[in-house]
Amino acid sequence: MSCTVRIASPLRSYTAGAATLAARGSTLAEVLANLEQRCPGIRFRMIDEHNRIRPHMRLFVNTGEAHELSATVRDGDTVHVICALSGG
């Protein structure tokens, strides 16, 4: 499965500045593993050592928020990586 991943600005130091990348995988876990291969270090900034999405990260598949890495990703989907932060 091939999808598009939209990268939030705090993570673009790992993608050479790219806001959008193509990735492969049929679940979010596989998509992030594929991303990690090409952008080493990016996954751990989003996902903790117990495979939980970090508190200030939000992952969407198309317009639906995914709370688990087992979420299905279909061919042509767009995965959005969004950062949620409040305060100054």
Next chain:
Amino acid sequence: MAGTLWIGTRKGLFALRADGARRNWKLAGPQFLGQIIHHVVQDPREPRVLLLATRTGHLGPTVFRSTDRGRSWHEAARPPAFRAGHDGEEARAVQRVFWLTPGHRSERASWYAGSSPAGLFRSTDGGEHWDPVAGFNDHPMRPKWAALGTPDGEFLHSILVDPRDPRHLHIAISVGGVFESTDAGRNWTPLNDGCAADFLPDPSVPFGHDPHCMVQHPARPERLYQQNHCGIYRLDGPGRRWKRIGDAMPKTVGDIGFPIVLHPTDPDTAWVVPMDGQSVWPRTSVGGKPAVYGTRDGGASWRRMDRGLPRSQAWFTVLRQAMCADTRERPGVYFGTTGGEVWASTNSGDSWRCLARHLPEIYSVSHAA
């Protein structure tokens, strides 16, 4: 000998570089703009090398390494992380890498890191790959040792490696207490006798104390000093009981604070920055009149050192990593404030001047030769 002060802030990394006389300082940076910098430490075994502990508001914690005195930085390939838990186990995740300590001089590429929630990690390749120190992180008593953490989690800090023996380690946990290992971290023993814990239902407990900062003198490693939530202490090994040397501080000032810094060669000389620990714990300078207090006799007496500091209406706080000394014969002493100011004394605390203002909230100040 010029030097650099590395300033870790809530919004990035700055550097203050001095001329040889320490008269003129130039501010550089920011690097890592927007990132939270908890600690920056030079490797005394290889002075070109620096390690930096960081995270951002959004992103997970990590470690960066520089091999060119801070000009460029490279992220660790495997940052500190707890091992994957077994079923039914508490699944702890590192929220912040809070503390960095170079390993023993005989172990040239070794480093230790402390985290919140309380975890101890070790690298044997210069900070590129980190592994949990299972002897502490999986110790059956650890959940009890670090049971009273704040909502931010307990902080493991003040990792001390005995210069006489790489297997002899001390760590401190806020809240949890001081712990000692004599076998390179495989086993740990609480070391809190004599320390007050007046916030606990049973103040006589063997652990659960709140050390804010602990230091060990390189020329007299059997001596430890500690700035605790409940006072200033000294321990002279092989004794195992802390003595409250903060009792000699003026009662109107008290002996509460975050940092404690030692003279590089004189084990009897130390500096602290008292803060207000009354009622709701304002944690500001006492009465809005900031002062450093210094001792030259191991804490038997203390002298107020506030010449050049604001005389009133200055309500800042100096956090535990935000004070340091350089290595001159008459050492410079430096601190950064939560209000973004850096203050320096090049005469061991006798007088102070402000080197920088308007920086973000300062978390750490460290000297690099």
